[in-house]
Amino acid sequence: MRYAETGFNLEVDLTRGSCERVATQPDLAEHYLGGQGSAAKLLWDRVPAGTDPFSPDNLLIFSTGLLHGTPLPACNRTVVNTFSPQTNLMSHSLFGGFFGPELKYAGYDKIIIRGKAPDLVYLYINNDKVEIRDATHLRGKGSTETGDLLKTELKDQRVQVAAIGLAGENRVFMATIEHNHASASRGVGVIMGDKRLKAIAVRGTRAVNVARPAELFEMSQRIHQKMAGSSGCGDWMAVDEDDSFHHNHFAWGNARTRRPGYWNKELQDRWTKLKYDNMDRQTGCYNCPKKCRNVIKMPGGPRFGYKCFGKDTYHMAAFLELDFSYEILGVAQEYGVDSYSTPQVIAFALELLEAGILTDKDFPGMPADARGRFFYLLEKIVRREGIGDILADSVSHAARRIGNGAEAFDHNTTKKFEQLPIKLGKLNPAYFLMIATGEKMSITQIEGSFPQDPLPTEEQRQEFVNKWEAVPNEKFKQYFLNWKKRSDISDEATCDIVDWNEAMHYIDDSLGFCGFVSSFRGQFGGDVPYHMNNIPEAIALATGMEMDKPKLWKNFQRIRTLVRAVNVRRGLRRKDERPPEDHWAVRDEKYEQELLSKYYAFKGWNSDGIPTRQTLEELGLAYVADDLEKSGILEPAVEGSR
Amino acid sequence: MNPEMNTKTVQEILVDVDKCTGCRACEMACSAFHSNPKFSSINPAKARIRVVSNELTDEYVPVFAGNHTKSGCDGRHVYTIDGRTYSECSFCRASCPTRDYFIEPDSHLPLKCDMCESTPPLKQPWCVEVCGEGALVYSKREVKREEPSAAALGQIESGLQALMKQHGMEAVIARLKQIGREK
Structure with a gap:
């Protein structure tokens, strides 16, 4: 018997129509944990480098985290990985809710989907009973609507459903996979649609066993209580109605215009009233005491849920107010599109119209007002009609397809992926490295453990580090104590900080923990319930594996390096590792490139960002080095070449 | 009591x-x-x-x-x-x-x-x-126990009648008194 994991994957081939329950290697978790870690291994092993994301050979993998289904709270983020047609690199996406734990209770650690169905199907998993079923009656249905229809059809309200909307069906690059009011973005809905898989419905009534029950339960309850009573974790945007941070500092429109001083008391009162007048309640994900999701029902509109910055993206892109976001979010949720990238794509199109690169002829019948235009373009994109067919390929690809100078308006992407609309003055070295080298594509999936800004006085800094339990190493306390000006920090510290920030995300995304109680949240207050000093114990108690801090850190390095190798094999190189040119007004190319070189060396990668043989061998990834050498990506080893 | x-x-x-x-x-x-x-x-x-x-x-x-x-x-x-x-x-x-x-x-x-x-x-x-x-x-x-219901009282009554018929009224009363003292 395995502890914490089930030891089985569900292998589905949609071309052949086969479903198989396959035992996994017993030592896999020890080296790659679960979630994104073991998914990266599958992508490396099974998807050849030249595979087109739209090929039937591309895999779409739904992973539970290694610790899903155990009593540990806030461990419920389902991980989705595939190759994205937008970036041609590994897509990494996550969604909260109940799907992952339910999948584990059904007896599977992963669903691995290959092939393509001849027409729309859904996958029904009820413990051992797995069926690929016709879904043509669900064509065009909204994502949560699909969930509801399947629960009725299957006569089981306890089924957990992940589904695509119209956007996914039409292979829109910004398409999401939706589950209740949670959503997986960053290039996975498009592949689910390409595989003609409308939905997955899962029901599980099996047990997940744990190795050291009493101790794990005691630890879980201790963490549960800390979470429930703490303002240091969860989404503070669910409770703090002062959102001056995003509105005054982030850029509006197509990530262009900053509006410092936009926020005021009258606005805050009005928006707070709008929220609470239309909010049903705030909900939580499986076994988590936080309630980060605001569930809104506007008169006549669909009920929807949002969290965090998803509240702001639409109205900021359209230069409107919160009521507009509340109007469009429910519609966008049913279509299944990403609320981070989609508003930017729409704002980009409207900029091209203003610049004369696109003309009125490209937008037949479009209303004159911003509100009407956003709805008009959303409809065009999800249906791939007219200009919408081009825009559905995301900003970067649309700019190249439109041509005629449109490329210059693609100013906010890195690795062809839309970045957060942040435009600042002076370069921030840590953020430069995170945006440049991150392979989770959005800064929110990379930053998060080390504070964003220094504290002004020595007393405050001292007080902060005194209660800072999360640091993996005492040196981070010294970095923080000596940090006075944001950009004034040593390169050595910068490399360490970026590495730690990344580490926590790779660990969370392999175990299933939510960033709001771990990897993302430490930067705001430092007081997170999960960190490098207690996660090893949680793994040991749940799985029975021996685990300590150095071993877990090595697991992070192994998984991180493997993800890099997966992408390097698909062509990722140093030249691609550039934050948007206007992310900071003041840039220093020479310094940035020196810093990048130092970081590559720190990571054990060569000057082109490729992991060296020595690094790979140290991490037990010699098979990766062999492959990279065979394909000519790495020079054959020379002693001491690191 | x-x-x-x-x-x-x-x-x-x-x-x-x-x-x-x-x-x-x-x-x-x-x-x-x-x-x-x-x-x-x-x-x-x-x-x-x-x-x-x-x-x-x-x-x-x-x-x-x-x-x-x-x-x-x-x-x-x-x-x-x-x-x-x-x-x-x-x-x-x-x-x-x-x-x-x-x-x-x-x-x-x-x-x-x-x-x-x-x-x-x-x-x-x-x-x-x-x-x-x-x-x-x-x-x-803590809630107060309810008084015996009419049905329960009826059951007690018929039970006592049967005992008295078999053993005589005095023997039954003497035994009940003894039980009361013991409690």
């Missing part, structure tokens, strides 16, 4: 459906506590509490398992409260043959909430312990 004899303990779980966030921590903790050995496995399908939830209708109703019934109801019920319609049977606590809720998935035996009975007793059941929102609140109170 001894006051303890005149009271009994009533345990209640007060459910505030407006406060439920739908997280199902209660199901997790219930199934962990009732696994054998304790906390060794987690399986919400074995929990004696379940959260009936529907995100589309904003329905979140924690229900804990009551008695088993051998047959389903002749009619189903659907409640509408404050304009919100709750799904069929959502407030029903029974384990019944028409649904597979509160039926142990392996043995198919009915499950019933035992308020986490334990020696020594817990402060409160685990579902309440893990409900951070106060949707579940435990209450324990």
Whole structure:
């Protein structure tokens, strides 16, 4: 018997129509944990480098985290990985809710989907009973609507459903996979649609066993209580109605215009009233005491849920107010599109119209007002009609397809992926490295453990580090104590900080923990319930594996390096590792490139960002080095070449 | 007369459906506590509490398992409260043959909430312990025992008549007096 994991994957081939329950290697978790870690291994092993994301050979993998289904709270983020047609690199996406734990209770650690169905199907998993079923009656249905229809059809309200909307069906690059009011973005809905898989419905009534029950339960309850009573974790945007941070500092429109001083008391009162007048309640994900999701029902509109910055993206892109976001979010949720990238794509199109690169002829019948235009373009994109067919390929690809100078308006992407609309003055070295080298594509999936800004006085800094339990190493306390000006920090510290920030995300995304109680949240207050000093114990108690801090850190390095190798094999190189040119007004190319070189060396990668043989061998990834050498990506080893 | 004899303990779980966030921590903790050995496995399908939830209708109703019934109801019920319609049977606590809720998935035996009975007793059941929102609140109170009912008095009367007929009135009264003194 395995502890914490089930030891089985569900292998589905949609071309052949086969479903198989396959035992996994017993030592896999020890080296790659679960979630994104073991998914990266599958992508490396099974998807050849030249595979087109739209090929039937591309895999779409739904992973539970290694610790899903155990009593540990806030461990419920389902991980989705595939190759994205937008970036041609590994897509990494996550969604909260109940799907992952339910999948584990059904007896599977992963669903691995290959092939393509001849027409729309859904996958029904009820413990051992797995069926690929016709879904043509669900064509065009909204994502949560699909969930509801399947629960009725299957006569089981306890089924957990992940589904695509119209956007996914039409292979829109910004398409999401939706589950209740949670959503997986960053290039996975498009592949689910390409595989003609409308939905997955899962029901599980099996047990997940744990190795050291009493101790794990005691630890879980201790963490549960800390979470429930703490303002240091969860989404503070669910409770703090002062959102001056995003509105005054982030850029509006197509990530262009900053509006410092936009926020005021009258606005805050009005928006707070709008929220609470239309909010049903705030909900939580499986076994988590936080309630980060605001569930809104506007008169006549669909009920929807949002969290965090998803509240702001639409109205900021359209230069409107919160009521507009509340109007469009429910519609966008049913279509299944990403609320981070989609508003930017729409704002980009409207900029091209203003610049004369696109003309009125490209937008037949479009209303004159911003509100009407956003709805008009959303409809065009999800249906791939007219200009919408081009825009559905995301900003970067649309700019190249439109041509005629449109490329210059693609100013906010890195690795062809839309970045957060942040435009600042002076370069921030840590953020430069995170945006440049991150392979989770959005800064929110990379930053998060080390504070964003220094504290002004020595007393405050001292007080902060005194209660800072999360640091993996005492040196981070010294970095923080000596940090006075944001950009004034040593390169050595910068490399360490970026590495730690990344580490926590790779660990969370392999175990299933939510960033709001771990990897993302430490930067705001430092007081997170999960960190490098207690996660090893949680793994040991749940799985029975021996685990300590150095071993877990090595697991992070192994998984991180493997993800890099997966992408390097698909062509990722140093030249691609550039934050948007206007992310900071003041840039220093020479310094940035020196810093990048130092970081590559720190990571054990060569000057082109490729992991060296020595690094790979140290991490037990010699098979990766062999492959990279065979394909000519790495020079054959020379002693001491690191 | 001894006051303890005149009271009994009533345990209640007060459910505030407006406060439920739908997280199902209660199901997790219930199934962990009732696994054998304790906390060794987690399986919400074995929990004696379940959260009936529907995100589309904003329905979140924690229900804990009551008695088993051998047959389903002749009619189903659907409640509408404050304009919100709750799904069929959502407030029903029974384990019944028409649904597979509160039926142990392996043995198919009915499950019933035992308020986490334990020696020594817990402060409160685990579902309440893990409900951070106060949707579940435990209450324990002493209530006065009811006076014997007319039916019960009738039973006592006929029993005494039978004893007196067999042993004579004096013998019965003498014995009752003796019992009263002993107590």
